[in-house]
Amino acid sequence: MLDAFLKQVLRGWSSIFLCGGSPADFKLAQQAILKYEPPNEHWINQDIAPEVAAVDFLRSALRQDPDCIVLDQRGSECLEMQLNAACTGHRLISGHPLSPAEAWSGFCNCNPEFSQVMVAGILQYALFLEVGEGGAIGVVHQLQVVDNQPRFVKLAHVRKGEWVALQDAIWPGPYQPPAPDYTPIEVPAEWGRREESLLANLRRLRRPRQRTTWAPRLVPFEGDNHRGSRYGGLPALRAGESWPRCQACQARMQLVVQLECQQLPEALHQQIGPGIFQFFYCISDQCSVAEGAPYAGPYAGNSLARQIETTDLVAPAADDRLESSHYGVYLVEDWSPLPDHPDWAETPEDEHTPLDYTEDWLEMVEGSSRSEGLYQRYSRLLEHFQVGPDQLAEVVSLLQNYPGDKLFGWPRWTQGVEYPACQKCGQTMEMVLQVNNDGEPDSRPGFHSCFGQLFASDGNGHVFRCPDHREIMTFVWACT
Numbered sequence: 274m275l276d277a278f279l280k281q282v283l284r285g286w287s288s289i290f291l292c293g294g295s296p297a298d299f300k301l302a303q304q305a306i307l308k309y310e311p312p313n314e315h316w317i318n319q320d321i322a323p324e325v326a327a328v329d330f331l332r333s334a335l336r337q338d339p340d341c342i343v344l345d346q347r348g349s350e351c352l353e354m355q356l357n358a359a360c361t362g363h364r365l366i367s368g369h370p371l372s373p374a375e376a377w378s379g380f381c382n383c384n385p386e387f388s389q390v391m392v393a394g395i396l397q398y399a400l401f402l403e404v405g406e407g408g409a410i411g412v413v414h415q416l417q418v419v420d421n422q423p424r425f426v427k428l429a430h431v432r433k434g435e436w437v438a439l440q441d442a443i444w445p446g447p448y449q450p451p452a453p454d455y456t457p458i459e460v461p462a463e464w465g466r467r468e469e470s471l472l473a474n475l476r477r478l479r480r481p482r483q484r485t486t487w488a489p490r491l492v493p494f495e496g497d498n499h500r501g502s503r504y505g506g507l508p509a510l511r512a513g514e515s516w517p518r519c520q521a522c523q524a525r526m527q528l529v530v531q532l533e534c535q536q537l538p539e540a541l542h543q544q545i546g547p548g549i550f551q552f553f554y555c556i557s558d559q560c561s562v563a564e565g566a567p568y569a570g571p572y573a574g575n576s577l578a579r580q581i582e583t584t585d586l587v588a589p590a591a592d593d594r595l596e597s598s599h600y601g602v603y604l605v606e607d608w609s610p611l612p613d614h615p616d617w618a619e620t621p622e623d624e625h626t627p628l629d630y631t632e633d634w635l636e637m638v639e640g641s642s643r644s645e646g647l648y649q650r651y652s653r654l655l656e657h658f659q660v661g662p663d664q665l666a667e668v669v670s671l672l673q674n675y676p677g678d679k680l681f682g683w684p685r686w687t688q689g690v691e692y693p694a695c696q697k698c699g700q701t702m703e704m705v706l707q708v709n710n711d712g713e714p715d716s717r718p719g720f721h722s723c724f725g726q727l728f729a730s731d732g733n734g735h736v737f738r739c740p741d742h743r744e745i746m747t748f749v750w751a752c753t
């Protein structure tokens with residue numbers, strides 16, 4: 274019976290929590306569960322080193338985007354991060370030193386902003402197993418959601434060596450993509466009549482704020498070279514300098530981006546300045562940024578953005594290299610200039626409405642297989658905004674704030690506007706580089722993302738620089 278439960282829960286892509294038991298009992302129970310790892314799946318199963326915070330271990334495991342992450346009993350130290358992981362499509366097998374009911378209430382209380390219904394929605398179908406002596410599993414509970422209400426159900430227990438079923442399990446049905454709904458969207462009555470067509474409005478309001486952003490066109494690179502504009506790989510260093518290390522954990526940091534400024538398109542020379550621009554970020558799973566220094570905040574110490582002007586550049590010594598990185602190396606073949614516009618987060622309120630539809634409108638312009646249906650769906654909105662079919666491309670272009678990896682332009686904000694201030698003069702800094710964290714292989718310029726899960730779950734990070742003190746740069750990230 275237990276066997277069937279475990280197979281079902283893993284098939285349904287849900288999580289398993291092993292509750293109670295001494296550390297030795299727990300280990301035995303965990304080993305028994307690990308036998309269910311399906312072939313062709315990527316599970317991360319390592320003990321969390323005592324000096325590493327559980328939350329840092331989990332964050333670093335997520336960077337590898339595994340199918341399942343196995344945590345020991347210290348998993349109970351990072352319940353909120355476990356919910357984040359489950360939310361972004363990862364299964365967990367995690368220990369909890371207390372009872373199933375206490376593990377469940379731990380999840381519900383790990384963040385006061387999470388309601389019980391919300392937590393249940395994330396962990397739905399998860400099994401909570403009671404671990405007894407010798408690692409034997411004696412009781413199975415399941416988190417079910419019925420009529421939108423969570424309930425914690427005891428499915429079965431062992432009596433006199435035999436499994437006894439107590440209540441029915443519930444498993445997710447096979448995934449069925451929802452049928453597309455192309456019913457036309459009604460224009461809300463309170464919108465009234467627009468005096469100005471959307472295109473005229475956008476030309477007036479957004480075109481003056483247009484900036485050129487530069488999206489990299491990349492080619493995979495396998496060599497051992499340290500020069501050239503690149504994402505990942507070896508950095509060029511000053512003669513005598515060693516590979517930059519994280520101030521928090523002393524590990525060598527991943528080279529995220531290196532730009533040979535004078536090889537960039539001519540139009541960028543003035544803006545970027547001379548030399549080599551580099552951005553490094555710590556990806557060590559041993560990394561713990563000191564308390565009070567937020568990971569995501571500026572000047573956190575686990576990243577380095579700099580521009581070096583010396584021409585005497587060398588490769589890192591053979592014994593001074595990043596120990597391991599699962600990120601690829603790409604050379605920048607060329608840069609595509611794109612007209613970029615402010616994110617809705619820094620756009621006045623009354624300009625928001627058309628932005629909500631940008632992605633779908635873009636699809637209509639690009640003529641995907643859904644286009645016809647989308648035209649029908651947006652017909653009344655397009656009429657309201659007075660957008661003719663031949664104007665759609667320009668409308669979409671004026672609404673665009675590119676989400677992918679890019680140089681200059683306007684930041685795509687994930688959690689609201691967060692321009693940092695210069696440490697020296699206090700003025701608002703400017704964005705130099707946007708690093709998208711989704712790992713999106715989208716090949717359209719301005720949508721591609723080289724680094725998945727570099728700093729946390731989906732979102733964007735930005736390197737900023739003071740307009741007057743070019744040596745002062747900092748990195749800030751936010752995720753969903």
Ligand SMILES: [Zn+2]
Nearest residue numbers: 519522555560
């Ligand atoms: Zn570090």
Ligand SMILES: [Zn+2]
Nearest residue numbers: 695698739742
């Ligand atoms: Zn300054």
